[in-house]
Amino acid sequence: MFHASLHSSSSAAQHPLVVYGWDDDWAAAFAPYAAQGLLPGRVVRVDRGQCDVMTPEGLVRADTAFVTPHDPMRVVCTGDWAAVDPDGIGDPRYVRAYLPRRTAFARSTSSKRSEGQILAANVDHAIIVVSLAVELDLGRIERFLALAWESGAQPLVVLSKADLVPDPVGLSYLVEDVETVAPGVQVLAVSSHTGDGLDTLQAVAAGGTAVLLGVSGAGKSTLANTLLGLDAMEVQATRDADGKGRHTTTTRNLLALPAGGVLIDTPGLRGVGLWDAEAGVGQVFSEIDDLAASCRFPDCAHEAEPGCAVTAAIADGTLPERRLDSYRKLLRENQRLAAKTDARMRHEMRKVYKQRGMEGRAAMDIKQGRFR
Numbered sequence: 252m253f254h255a256s257l258h259s260s261s262s263a264a265q266h267p268l269v270v271y272g273w274d275d276d277w278a279a280a281f282a283p284y285a286a287q288g289l290l291p292g293r294v295v296r297v298d299r300g301q302c303d304v305m306t307p308e309g310l311v312r313a314d315t316a317f318v319t320p321h322d323p324m325r326v327v328c329t330g331d332w333a334a335v336d337p338d339g340i341g342d343p344r345y346v347r348a349y350l351p352r353r354t355a356f357a358r359s360t361s362s363k364r365s366e367g368q369i370l371a372a373n374v375d376h377a378i379i380v381v382s383l384a385v386e387l388d389l390g391r392i393e394r395f396l397a398l399a400w401e402s403g404a405q406p407l408v409v410l411s412k413a414d415l416v417p418d419p420v421g422l423s424y425l426v427e428d429v430e431t432v433a434p435g436v437q438v439l440a441v442s443s444h445t446g447d448g449l450d451t452l453q454a455v456a457a458g459g460t461a462v463l464l465g466v467s468g469a470g471k472s473t474l475a476n477t478l479l480g481l482d483a484m485e486v487q488a489t490r491d492a493d494g495k496g497r498h499t500t501t502t503r504n505l506l507a508l509p510a511g512g513v514l515i516d517t518p519g520l521r522g523v524g525l526w527d528a529e530a531g532v533g534q535v536f537s538e539i540d541d542l543a544a545s546c547r548f549p550d551c552a553h554e555a556e557p558g559c560a561v562t563a564a565i566a567d568g569t570l571p572e573r574r575l576d577s578y579r580k581l582l583r584e585n586q587r588l589a590a591k592t593d594a595r596m597r598h599e600m601r602k603v604y605k606q607r608g609m610e611g612r613a614a615m616d617i618k619q620g621r622f623r
């Protein structure tokens with residue numbers, strides 16, 4: 252790139268995988284595999300025991316048999332950084348290993364046997380898309396926030412279809428409403444139709460790998476197409492061809508954005524639920540946790556205990572009762588799920604991602620001038 256050639260004569264060309272999120276830390280983690288002659292690559296799609304991996308040689312197809320253990324949390328997934336066989340060594344090529352994940356999105360796979368499944372790995376930004384065309388459901392936003400925090404990614408709430416709320420004062424109230432349930436999270440009104448807010452969203456997305464979360468009709472596909480630089484005509488044409496208008500994400504689930512950054516859009520993420528997100532739940536309701544720290548009893552249940560700071564805040568109107576109800580509901584739901592889930596698997600997930608998530612959030616806090 253222009254900058255690179257100005258500042259450093261040795262790096263005339265940047266690594267071809269930089270647009271897919273490659274950085275010095277990944278390079279360091281990959282060094283032992285590079286020494287074995289393996290190629291680095293980012294998994295852009297997984298299906299039927301094979302995956303597509305973007306490598307410096309371009310897109311290669313590789314078998315995942317060596318990295319497919321019985322534990323579904325350890326199966327290679329979209330967003331992983333993989334070590335694959337170089338060209339000419341065996342046919343098919345194999346994925347030999349994948350690098351430790353920085354973050355991961357998981358969900359429970361079945362209602363009977365609650366098992367975790369990884370949906371996307373190494374996501375930096377969880378973009379929660381909420382339509383302004385319908386009434387805001389703050390409880391639902393809180394669920395998505397919990398899920399996002401639990402993954403280790405930094406959440407961002409996008410209020411989509413902002414063109415439907417032409418009154419700027421009304422719009423600012425809606426943004427404020429969402430901000431009250433999303434401490435530590437940026438809330439951004441965006442319209443794919445007028446382009447409002449897109450610059451800011453693009454700038455955030457350029458800083459890493461993003462996923463779009465949200466219910467059906469929230470505007471995720473439209474936003475994805477906008478970020479990918481596909482205009483409405485192209486999308487319409489595609490919609491006519493496959494009846495879905497989702498051509499961009501049917502072949503690859505991970506795409507480099509023209510304005511920088513990477514977008515992951517896997518089908519599974521579209522219906523994602525809450526999975527063992529207890530730490531994430533606490534993060535969403537951090538103001539309640541803060542209050543609880545001042546309760547007289549450390550194990551206060553905020554019911555009828557004397558000296559309870561939480562019920563006091565509800566009584567004096569500083570904490571909406573809805574927030575506490577919502578908090579309890581999510582915790583209960585979460586405990587039900589957690590009870591059904593194999594403890595070892597949960598432990599595994601905690602160990603690997605929690606630390607990273609906390610480090611990431613601490614770094615974000617420092618960057619944004621928030622200190623706790």
Ligand SMILES: Nc1nc2c(ncn2[C@@H]2O[C@H](COP(=O)(O)OP(=O)(O)OP(=O)(O)O)[C@@H](O)[C@H]2O)c(=O)[nH]1
Pocket residue numbers: 411412413414415441442443444445465466467468469470471472473474521
């Ligand atoms: N007015 C307005 N409508 C929008 C905007 N963005 C999307 N829409 C409309 O909202 C509807 C749903 O948008 P999609 O992008 O398909 O929503 P989605 O979240 O991808 O939905 P699923 O694919 O079902 O998950 C479509 O009819 C879009 O045309 C916007 O910025 N303004």
Ligand SMILES: [Zn+2]
Pocket residue numbers: 543546551552553554556558559560561562
């Ligand atoms: Zn209390």
